Structures are given as structure tokens and as C-alpha cells.
Amino acid sequence: MLFVAGCGGGGSPTARPGAGHEGALTLYTTIAEKDLPTLIQPFEARHGIKVTVWRAGTDRVLQRTMAEAGAGRNEVDVIHFGTPEMEALAREDVLQPIESPVHADLQPGSVPAHRKWAATLLSVWVQAYNTTLLARSELPRTYAELLDPKWKGKLGIEAKDQDWFASVVDVMGGGEKGLQYFRDLVATNGISVRLGHTLLTNMVVSGEVALGLTVYNYMPEQAKKKGAPIDWFALEPAIARSNAVGVARRAPHPAAARLFYDYLLGEEAQRHFVSMDYVPTNTKVASPLQGIEIRQVDPVRVLDESDTWTRAFQETLVTRN
Secondary structure, eight states: OOOOBTTTSSSOOBOOTTHHHHOEEEEEEOSOGGGHHHHHHHHHHHHOOEEEEEEOOHHHHHHHHHHHHHTTOOOOSEEEEEHHHHHHHHHTTOBOOOOOGGGGGBOTTSSOTTOSOEEEEEEEEEEEEETTTOOGGGSOSSSGGGGSGGGTTTEEEETTOHHHHHHHHHHTTSHHHHHHHHHHHHHHHOOEEESOHHHHHHHHHHTSSSEEEEEETHHHHHHHHTTOSEEEEOOSSEEEEEEEEEEBTTOSSHHHHHHHHHHHHSHHHHHHHHHTTOEESBTTSOOTTTTOOEEEOOHHHHHHHHHHHHHHHIIIIIIOO
């Protein structure tokens, strides 16, 4: 992927020979359309490289990238989307391994051993609470404290957060011990299961749920800034999903692609991600969750064990409730 000198610092990376002469690259991504100019225009202006973007949902990006690679159509240079899907591309040998100096600046878990992708941003699950119903001094400090009967009837969770569930099972001892924690939690206090993080956040605002266990960090923060009676905190380790960048093994503009790779991981682009309310993976960039331990969901586990954890989530949290 992007091999650029000097990307770990505050300045722009130094282009690999030929990157500017290539003059263009093609990016396949799931990044929101409204955020693309903020991210891409500075790169284009600095390096004179035109970035052509094809944007779609995760499944479509994966399908198109795989189909083109299988047909020998080398059209995409850089791919940016979720790490489980990036890992699927790595397994099919669609991506090239990269040695990059900026990797050393990233949070633990951001670069797999094969180095075929690197995490750029995190969507972190935090806990949100209604400030008219709960005082900050009342909040739990650990996952174990949620077992206190005082939380009976006050807890809510999003209906498809099995990745968070699997990670917390590990935190609570793993395997049967971790699953028993959730069985005990449901038996003691119950958990209201709601479909959609926005809905769960709104239910915290309305007071229907006093404490939401799985909302993305930016949602309560944005509602709080608008005057809603909501705030958030993070039980540690906080669990996060990550998105990542990878360079196609047969990229038609390899030098430009590798330059863009390091740009997305470097400080300038990482600050842009923060402005979009994401948590950066680059530790040199100030994070809204500064000082909080974050554990990234394992994308290999998501690929290989998705059905198992979806079933366990349903049986433990949905059916029992």
C-alpha cells in the first residue's frame, strides 16, 4: 500500500517517485458523500493527483472489488471500508502488503501481521445516560457493576451489536464464563433490545431507557450539544469497530495509491476524521476518547464466527428478554 517517507509527522508525506506523474487514482469507499470533499481535496491540492471516487454500501464495494479482481479488470487503486471486509479481500489476495513508517503511530490492533490493510478510524461503542434520571456519580465504573440490581429495568442495547457482545464476553473471562455474565445480567436486571443506534440514543434522551449500553460515541455528544438531557461515558476497555485502507495488488496507479494510503493514516487526514466525529487510529492526533482504553473488534473473528456470535447474542439477550 502507500509507501511514503515522513508520513508520521505533522507535515505532508513525501511522494514516492512517480506518484505525481501518475496524476490520478481510483478509490472505492463507503465514506459518506458529504465527508469526501473534506478528506480528498487537501490531498489533491497538495499532490496534484486527481482522486476518482466510487462510493457505495459495504456489500457493493466488496462485491465489485472481488468481481473485478476475478475478471482481471484492474480498475481500483485504493479501497476503504470495514475491516472484516478488508480481511476478506486480503484472504483472496486482492490487496498488497505494505511497509509504512506511519504504522508505528497507530493504536494497537490497527495493522494485522500480513500488513495488507491498516485501520484508519474507529466507531467506538460508549454508554449513554439520561442526565435527568441519573447523576454521573451513580454510573457504573466496570462491566461487572452493571449486575447491581439498581439497574433493573434501566438498561438498553442495540439489536445487532453482536460484535460488542462477543468482545465483552472476552473481557468478562471468555467462553462460558463471559456468556454467564450476560445471562446473569439479563436475569437480574433485564435489557431492553432496540433496533438502531439512533433509536436507542433517542430513547435515552426521552428517558424510556435510562442507560444505553451500545451507542456510537458521537451520537450522544451531538445530542448533548443540542441541549438534550444526555451524556456519555465509557466502560473500559471500550469496544470499537474499525474501517481501514488497503491498496489493490494490481493497482493501475501504484505510486499514487501508496501515497494516498499513508495520507489517510497520517496526521492531516486523521484530523479530518476527527472533524467528522470519528475516533482516529493515529495516536498523534487528539481523540475525543483520549486516555480511554479501546479494544478493536477482531475482523478475523467477525468473518469466521459471525453466525456463532449472532446466535449467542439472540439466545442470550433477545430471547431471554
